[in-house]
Amino acid sequence: MSDTLPDDELEPIEILTLPLDAWHRAKGGRMVEFAGYHMPVQYDGIMAEHLWTRENAGLFDVSHMGQLTFTGTGTGPGVVPALEALMPADIAGLALNRARYSLLLDDEGGILDDLMLTRQADEQVYMVVNGATKYDDIGHMIERLPDEVTLNLMEDHALLALQGPKAVDALVRLIPGVEKMVFMQAGAFDWNGHALWISRSGYTGEDGFEISVPGDAVEALADALVAQPEVKPIGLGARDSLRLEAGLPLYGHDLDPTTTPVMADLGFALFKRRREAGDFPGAARILAEREGGAATKRVGLLVDGRQPVREGAAVVDAAGAAIGRVTSGGFAPSVGAPIAMAYVPAALAAPGTAVQLSQRGKVHHATVAAMPFVPHRYFRGVK
Template sequence: MSQDVQEPEAEALVPELLPLVAWHRARGGRMVPFAGYEMPVQYEGIMAEHLWTREHAGLFDVSHMGQLLFSGADVDAQLETLLPGDIKGLTAGRMRYSLLLADNGGIHDDLMVTRLGGDNAFEIDAGAFYMVVNGATKWDDLGVFREALPDEVVINHLDEQALLALQGPEAVTALERVVPGVASLVFMTAAAFEWQGNPLWVSRSGYTGEDGFEISVPGDAAEAFAEALCAQSEVKPIGLGARDSLRLEAGLPLYGHDLDLDTNPVAADLGFALSKRRREEGGFPGAEAILADRANGSATKRVGLIVEGRQPVREGATVVDDSGAQIGTVTSGGFAPSVQKPIAMAYVPAALATPGTRVTLSQRGKTHIAEVTSMPFVPHRYVRKGA
């Protein structure tokens, strides 16, 4: 068992634990309960904030997410017993999207994992790994890790770090003024920087489909750093409502909605998370079932839908056949500000997963016609090496 990481007492999970709660309120954020905390869902309106991020740069507080460090002997090999990605192949400063898998091939969580170099902002030896997991699942994830990993793997939960995401086409311009040098990063790379004596860990990544950065910053410096970013003309604070509509347009799944323990990576259209070497070697939870589905085809598949008309179709709506029987489920849906149409994600039978296929949806006794479409709904604008 890995080093014990205790879940806080229930009364400790209060909004004041997140460094920017007062800052959000002072900025006019509309606060709502989220993942055990109080978070801003919007400031001036979800549509306006969504479009601002697509055109300029939006600052998101994602400090509720779990930031973890893994270190110790053979830590990369140990992580590969739970994740299907090529963790051993990551070089310093490189990051990878991966999945924490269950024995049945289902998904405990989706996450980002980065190999650290010697200069890493966390005062930890080179070769350790930095991981960001979802806020709503972080305590369950820690339970899985500490139960499955040996004592030699040390887990540190960075609960005093804030996490900010600066997203949009002008994010690099704004952040480069505040933290010179970040423009040297490309998509899915990370490095250590400094701001006013505070160590920062900055990755060129995010979950909006736009170019952008995620910045781990000490909690006691988070408010001043957020102020410095919002002092840039390109930047406005953006709530979690727009973050959700942005990730939906980008075709990115949300854990607990589009992914869960009953979903495997093949059905979820996340086959890219199964690295070539790992597909050949196996050795990750649920490998037999997952690789069989990859070889033979999954019975269902996550697809994008464009819904006719203007009425959004929400999570929980059903995909029905000609007799009205349920054959699939909508897992995310809403009106897409950039597309100016209702869009959704759903799991449908594999025979209906071809783009152009028309399907019928049922929501609260009303039917809607939708067409299966390729995702993303809005092209990704990541800045890759050589671009």
């Protein structure tokens, strides 16, 4: 006997709205469901929005992401060792107001999420996790954090990302001082009496900023930003094509619990002190893969022709047997050709290697390419 309910008896899943929901709709945003929220996929068109961001500045609403703070009491093990027990980041060596990319790992070294964290004070860390996984992340961490560490989900805050080569020109008119920050630096700022937390970071490969803002002030800030001549609102579609060109993985697609940092080509997130101590989850497996190589590896692909190859396509051998999988793919406006990310056997991971892809019964030819497909343009300071 089935224990499932008929479709007409299933409770509908509630789709949540962002603080800027009405704002997006008024701007012509076409709304779709993503990570449990209504979010704008595009306004003027993905291609136009992508190229505008590469040349000017795009405003993205990423308020679906989970903004967390971790605060210690000053007794017990403290925030830093508590978080280091969950991920391979060197948080102890992170200067105040500096950000770092890291990975939440399970006990076997699988990736539960990728995240950004910032050292706000000796006993306070700010963290941004993916929207689709934030509640699972919180549950996982709460089970493992000591009582002396408090986790707070900042549900009353929105998160905006201003990305592109002219992002700094637009933002500095509203918030003087942001131009002094460099890539992966953060700080507290005031805008019209509202406390903002701003980092010089992003998910497009371009220079830019992520701005944590109280939810009741986000519409006014968004209006002020798009009033700048360099800035237009940009949707999820261009966010995806921009990050793909930048070679940045998307959790739930290019990363999941079946992948390890070595398989995902994220070895830079394994810090030397932590490797030497071997004291992070899954360290034995991950360090063995780092030493001997993983069986499969995430690579970039340049696809022949004009037709994109999408997530779910198979990497196949000469006999047509599946030996890998495409995890992200699409047409790259700045490259002018279709590109993809895939997991392939280690023997095929070198740039220049020819591979075959199978999508809906059709074979496509591709070449393994170094990532990023478009050079990163992060601001690291005046040369």
